Amino acid sequence: MFTGTQSWAFSTSPVLLSGSAVGGPMEAQGPLASSFDLLFDDLWMEQTSYENAQQRLMEEASALAIQKAHIFDEQVDFFISGDLINQMTPTNFAASTLQIPFLGTFNACATSMESVALAAAIIEASGANYILTGSSSHFSSAERQYRFPNEYGSQKPGTSQTTVTGAGCAMISKEGNGPIIKRATIGKIIDLGITDPFNMGAAMAPAAADTIITHLHDFQLPITYYDAVVTGDLGKVGRDICIQLLNDVKVSIAPNQFLDAGLMVYGPDQQVFAGGSGSACSAVVSFGHMLEQLQAKKVNRVLFVATGVLHSPLSIQQQKTMPAIAHAVAIENGSDE
Amino acid sequence: MFTGTQSWAFSTSPVLLSGSAVGGPMEAQGPLASSFDLLFDDLWMEQTSYENAQQRLMEEASALAIQKAHIFDEQVDFFISGDLINQMTPTNFAASTLQIPFLGTFNACATSMESVALAAAIIEASGANYILTGSSSHFSSAERQYRFPNEYGSQKPGTSQTTVTGAGCAMISKEGNGPIIKRATIGKIIDLGITDPFNMGAAMAPAAADTIITHLHDFQLPITYYDAVVTGDLGKVGRDICIQLLNDVKVSIAPNQFLDAGLMVYGPDQQVFAGGSGSACSAVVSFGHMLEQLQAKKVNRVLFVATGVLHSPLSIQQQKTMPAIAHAVAIENGSDE
Numbered sequence: 001m002f003t004g005t006q007s008w009a010f011s012t013s014p015v016l017l018s019g020s021a022v023g024g025p026m027e028a029q030g031p032l033a034s035s036f037d038l039l040f041d042d043l044w045m046e047q048t049s050y051e052n053a054q055q056r057l058m059e060e061a062s063a064l065a066i067q068k069a070h071i072f073d074e075q076v077d078f079f080i081s082g083d084l085i086n087q088m089t090p091t092n093f094a095a096s097t098l099q100i101p102f103l104g105t106f107n108a109c110a111t112s113m114e115s116v117a118l119a120a121a122i123i124e125a126s127g128a129n130y131i132l133t134g135s136s137s138h139f140s141s142a143e144r145q146y147r148f149p150n151e152y153g154s155q156k157p158g159t160s161q162t163t164v165t166g167a168g169c170a171m172i173s174k175e176g177n178g179p180i181i182k183r184a185t186i187g188k189i190i191d192l193g194i195t196d197p198f199n200m201g202a203a204m205a206p207a208a209a210d211t212i213i214t215h216l217h218d219f220q221l222p223i224t225y226y227d228a229v230v231t232g233d234l235g236k237v238g239r240d241i242c243i244q245l246l247n248d249v250k251v252s253i254a255p256n257q258f259l260d261a262g263l264m265v266y267g268p269d270q271q272v273f274a275g276g277s278g279s280a281c282s283a284v285v286s287f288g289h290m291l292e293q294l295q296a297k298k299v300n301r302v303l304f305v306a307t308g309v310l311h312s313p314l315s316i317q318q319q320k321t322m323p324a325i326a327h328a329v330a331i332e333n334g335s336d337e
Numbered sequence: 338m339f340t341g342t343q344s345w346a347f348s349t350s351p352v353l354l355s356g357s358a359v360g361g362p363m364e365a366q367g368p369l370a371s372s373f374d375l376l377f378d379d380l381w382m383e384q385t386s387y388e389n390a391q392q393r394l395m396e397e398a399s400a401l402a403i404q405k406a407h408i409f410d411e412q413v414d415f416f417i418s419g420d421l422i423n424q425m426t427p428t429n430f431a432a433s434t435l436q437i438p439f440l441g442t443f444n445a446c447a448t449s450m451e452s453v454a455l456a457a458a459i460i461e462a463s464g465a466n467y468i469l470t471g472s473s474s475h476f477s478s479a480e481r482q483y484r485f486p487n488e489y490g491s492q493k494p495g496t497s498q499t500t501v502t503g504a505g506c507a508m509i510s511k512e513g514n515g516p517i518i519k520r521a522t523i524g525k526i527i528d529l530g531i532t533d534p535f536n537m538g539a540a541m542a543p544a545a546a547d548t549i550i551t552h553l554h555d556f557q558l559p560i561t562y563y564d565a566v567v568t569g570d571l572g573k574v575g576r577d578i579c580i581q582l583l584n585d586v587k588v589s590i591a592p593n594q595f596l597d598a599g600l601m602v603y604g605p606d607q608q609v610f611a612g613g614s615g616s617a618c619s620a621v622v623s624f625g626h627m628l629e630q631l632q633a634k635k636v637n638r639v640l641f642v643a644t645g646v647l648h649s650p651l652s653i654q655q656q657k658t659m660p661a662i663a664h665a666v667a668i669e670n671g672s673d674e
Binding site (some may be wrong): 001002006008077078082084086087088089092093095096099100101102103104105106107108111114117118121122124125126127128129186187188189191310311320323325 | 338339343345414415419421423424425426429430432433436437438439440441442443444445448451454455458459461462463464465466523524525526528647648657660662
């Protein structure tokens with residue numbers, strides 16, 4: 001399994017058996033609305049707090065992924081998941097509802113692919129038959145925690161991003177029909193000194209570039225091997241920087257090959273500044289729309305690169321920089337298909 | 338590897354190659370002081386904030402575990418770690434310093450054994466040669482986040498616990514000399530409705546009991562198989578409840594067989610209420626004192642059960658209950674020794 005310097009090649013062909021995507025009102029107006037399994041028309045989702053609403057998103061996405069895998073709840077061996085909220089309360093309470101043995105993960109918005117990589121490694125070790133993974137975020141719970149209460153009406157610069165309200169889950173299995181998890185590259189923390197919490201794209205772009213370059217090097221693959229590279233939430237600012245950083249080391253990525261979930265989930269007319277963000281951003285696009293594209297054979301080899309900024313309000317108060325991380329997971333249709 | 342309902346048996350004998358424990362002034366006065374590699378005599382550790390001090394604890398413990406493993410920094414393949422602070426900033430900034438590919442984990446005070454279990458699973462899948470795991474906590478950063486600033490002088494009930502200032506790390510390796518990681522049981526979230534944030538022991542005890550019972554059942558082992566069961570931070574209150582819950586299902590654990598890190602790290606004359614707590618509590622005792630005991634063959638079969646409360650100030654404000662979780666890892670001296 002260990003390959004190169006920081007990668008895993010999976011020889012037992014863990015399967016991405018099913019995926020689910022649940023969203024909120026902004027996501028319902030976006031171009032990928034038809035790829036969501038469930039869309040709520042308000043941010044409260046019949047709950048008494050936004051954090052409770054986020055818990056519900058995770059519970060709904062979990063139930064859908066289990067249902068679409070055509071298995072019983074009791075067959076799911078482990079739940080590997082995390083979110084952005086302090087102490088991950090939405091995920092923890094969802095795990096309490098699910099009653100599946102739980103491994104909490106946290107790499108901010110890179111949590112979705114961290115969890116898939118760990119799930120595939122556990123299956124490679126014959127440690128499970130079915131592992132449910134996923135992540136969630138909520139616009140209002142993230143704003144409250146990381147920025148300012150919306151009621152303040154504070155201004156945001158164009159480099160800021162909009163947290164996706166949603167949850168995406170993936171069922172990773174030892175056997176079954178579906179795209180195969182082929183490879184993973186675990187990122188290092190990259191910190192180039194960005195301190196502006198409203199410019200997460202600039203903080204995450206070097207981490208994304210570093211992980212993509214390492215991945216290609218570890219597996220001796222050209223970037224053209226992949227039909228698509230799907231980053232998690234670089235947004236307009238981060239995607240441009242990432243393309244430049246890749247070009248600097250002679251990795252020429254075609255514009256239509258480089259997708260970013262943060263730019264896919266919302267349309268050009270939606271007021272989202274530089275694009276979507278949040279740990280659900282990568283999850284809903286990867287386990288919703290992109291899984292559909294893989295299942296329909298519209299793409300056959302996709303490198304998913306979830307990116308996360310590991311800052312906090314406290315670290316910003318202390319004028320700390322915003323370290324970032326990116327994990328890459330390669331998912332492909334089987335060669336016999 | 339998959340065994341029973343929620344456990345792993347490791348057939349490739351992952352090794353606990355080295356461990357480290359770093360502490361603060363309270364820990365320096367405790368009965369395990371001689372098992373610490375480094376003790377600071379104040380809570381600031383030459384830093385400008387308690388969170389920065391906690392970062393330093395993690396960096397020192399990491400360097401010590403690498404040094405004691407007699408390997409170079411560059412030989413460490415992955416770093417699996419987490420802490421209690423919002424967004425895990427101390428761990429994230431330490432991971433940035435370390436520059437080792439990083440997988441963030443979060444199960445509150447159960448994070449130490451979650452990380453060891455995941456590291457052993459990755460090694461079982463041939464995914465690494467050396468994995469550094471660990472966790473940290475700091476009395477003052479935890480008080481600030483979870484409770485009240487100390488300057489308020491607010492009263493605490495006797496059921497409350499004292500967060501350990503420290504960090505403990507373990508180097509898990511594919512080969513080498515040291516105790517072997519034999520088994521792990523991944524816990525479910527158990528929530529029996531405790532809402533008092535000053536009574537974490539009562540919230541965690543049912544999770545500890547559930548994981549211990551499941552572990553014994555999954556491996557068809559009697560409790561007497563283990564020389565010691567070392568829970569993470571149940572404290573006086575939680576330990577008593579856990580013993581009762583085990584007795585209820587006819588698991589009779591001998592008093593001297595049931596150790597709790599929260600009761601080991603501080604002496605009877607120290608003002609710590611019901612005992613120590615925090616994600617470092619299990620880490621410093623397990624990877625410091627207990628590893629020494631294993632290496633000296635004073636014990637040969639130990640079941641480490643790290644326990645965590647997955648609450649947050651926010652969930653308490655909303656009068657949510659405190660879900661808890663426990664993960665168990667069995668570490669043994671080889672039969673040829």
